[in-house]
Amino acid sequence: MIQIKDLSFKYGKKEVLNHISMNLDAGKIYGLLGENGAGKTTLLKIIAGLQKPYRGDCIVCNEIPFQRRPSFLSRIYYLPEEIDYIQNDYSAFHFADLNAPFYPNFDWEKFKKVLEEFDLDGTKKLNKLSHGQAKKAAISFAVAANVELLLLDEPSNGLDIPSKTIFRKIMAEYCLESTCTLISTHQVRDLENLIDPIIILDNRAVLLNESLERISEKLCFTLESAIPSDALYAEPTLGGYLCVSRNNNERESRVNIEALFNATMQHKTSIYELFKNA
Amino acid sequence: MNNNTFQVNRFWKLIVRNLKSLRKYWVQSLLIVAGFPLLFFMINLSPIGMEISLDSRTSFLFTMVTALVIISPFMLFFNYNHPKKGFTEVMLGASVLEKYLVMQLACLLFTPLVIVTVYGGMDSLLALLFPALYKGHVIQQIWQHSVDLKQITTTLLLQQAILFFNLLFVRRKVLKTVGVFILATIAMTTAVVVTISLWEASGSSAEFNNLHFDLNERALFAIYANDHPIVVILQVARIILQVILPLAFLTGSYFILKNKRY
Numbered sequence: 356m357i358q359i360k361d362l363s364f365k366y367g368k369k370e371v372l373n374h375i376s377m378n379l380d381a382g383k384i385y386g387l388l389g390e391n392g393a394g395k396t397t398l399l400k401i402i403a404g405l406q407k408p409y410r411g412d413c414i415v416c417n418e419i420p421f422q423r424r425p426s427f428l429s430r431i432y433y434l435p436e437e438i439d440y441i442q443n444d445y446s447a448f449h450f451a452d453l454n455a456p457f458y459p460n461f462d463w464e465k466f467k468k469v470l471e472e473f474d475l476d477g478t479k480k481l482n483k484l485s486h487g488q489a490k491k492a493a494i495s496f497a498v499a500a501n502v503e504l505l506l507l508d509e510p511s512n513g514l515d516i517p518s519k520t521i522f523r524k525i526m527a528e529y530c531l532e533s534t535c536t537l538i539s540t541h542q543v544r545d546l547e548n549l550i551d552p553i554i555i556l557d558n559r560a561v562l563l564n565e566s567l568e569r570i571s572e573k574l575c576f577t578l579e580s581a582i583p584s585d586a587l588y589a590e591p592t593l594g595g596y597l598c599v600s601r602n603n604n605e606r607e608s609r610v611n612i613e614a615l616f617n618a619t620m621q622h623k624t625s626i627y628e629l630f631k632n633a
Numbered sequence: 634m635n636n637n638t639f640q641v642n643r644f645w646k647l648i649v650r651n652l653k654s655l656r657k658y659w660v661q662s663l664l665i666v667a668g669f670p671l672l673f674f675m676i677n678l679s680p681i682g683m684e685i686s687l688d689s690r691t692s693f694l695f696t697m698v699t700a701l702v703i704i705s706p707f708m709l710f711f712n713y714n715h716p717k718k719g720f721t722e723v724m725l726g727a728s729v730l731e732k733y734l735v736m737q738l739a740c741l742l743f744t745p746l747v748i749v750t751v752y753g754g755m756d757s758l759l760a761l762l763f764p765a766l767y768k769g770h771v772i773q774q775i776w777q778h779s780v781d782l783k784q785i786t787t788t789l790l791l792q793q794a795i796l797f798f799n800l801l802f803v804r805r806k807v808l809k810t811v812g813v814f815i816l817a818t819i820a821m822t823t824a825v826v827v828t829i830s831l832w833e834a835s836g837s838s839a840e841f842n843n844l845h846f847d848l849n850e851r852a853l854f855a856i857y858a859n860d861h862p863i864v865v866i867l868q869v870a871r872i873i874l875q876v877i878l879p880l881a882f883l884t885g886s887y888f889i890l891k892n893k894r895y
Contacts, residue, residue: 400895403724404724405720405723405724405894405895406894406895407892407894423891424637424728425636425637425640425643425726425727425728426636426637428724428726428727429726432724433720433724435717435720437717439715439717439718440717440718440719440720440721441721445654445657449653452653453650453653453654454650454721456646456650457643457646457650457725457726457727458726
């Protein structure tokens, strides 16, 4: 679905992405994690065709995104973090009426159902809605578009706690099985049980691009009373320490994405090497 | 043509979308346009003894159409290149050519057509209902009103310049566009003054004063071997202003649309 090879990007002289390579497949919900300024939004924009790489290749659905051909644009949907574009003087239904004709697989029934799930009135003017409510309308449209590639930048930002749960349910229930979804987020807890595989991005490299299964094969997430000597990362928690260590004994453990992210940030090279050499 | 370059069905969908998305704007603007004949009627009706003649109403229509056509890119597509508000347009599944043509169509065809129809319609309605107070029909009169090529090319130049700068500038675009226009006027005035000064300084002022040249009589591309250098300069300036610059703005706008990063 997405092939990125040796991709670099600069804002002026500031290099944001440097020789990034990765492949993303259809039918998966990828979680894109990274520190502030790691280039997550920039990467999404490059994939969506809103930015042009400085160097390297980015092929999406067998097309070059920046060419912004109709055949490409009608197969992808990019939901940015800030949704000023939707907050206009018309309703969610009117927004869909304007834009749905450009998405050949747009499903009106699904759109109405998702709005209902979010308890959102599709006839209310979007500029009269709160930021969170407008975001729900934007998410509803994105899901109903039934595109091959769905790019979501911080989709859970601005959503209240019940809506975050509904969002996870909607993504799991309504996204097509063939859709490749890439979700950039800082709120990993909001998306736990949803995103798999996990991509951890750094300006210099894709530190990790692995499924949860593979991560749990290589790393062990345990609750210990004291920090073990071989722990890659440990953080105090109720009842002891949450530790991330190499899974040398093929122990089964549930991946804690936040701990994984912190461990990766602290031991970039060793985590990168651990999965690269596997 | 390639399916990704131009498709009639997609182009039509884009036109419909454009009209629908600007529905409220169109309605508001047209109510204002339709209000002018009513205002003129009220003036004719009032006891102040003033009458807005058919010629005045027709001239007003031409001035309004010219002004609105010139500024229509700002009115219709102000947020098109906004980094946050404008990307629905850029992400829409249509080609750059289709989006560009819809823009041109809205500014060059829809805007004047709709203004003339609404203003003319209201004018005719008043003329039919109150023939004694409101004489003649603007719609009939406009066909007798002569519009020369120079007026059209000047309007086109300014409109295309505004479309170009509307796409080029992201923030404070009105201020920057006005600034560019002021600078261009200063540059052109300076060029004219310097040319005349140099000409006079070279001792050719008498020759210059005796020079008779009517721009309206001369075809745009007509430059002859025996033409006076001043005439050649004027003709070249005309070609630049009436042909090269509008073409540069036309193509420039397209390439900005095509290569704009968000």
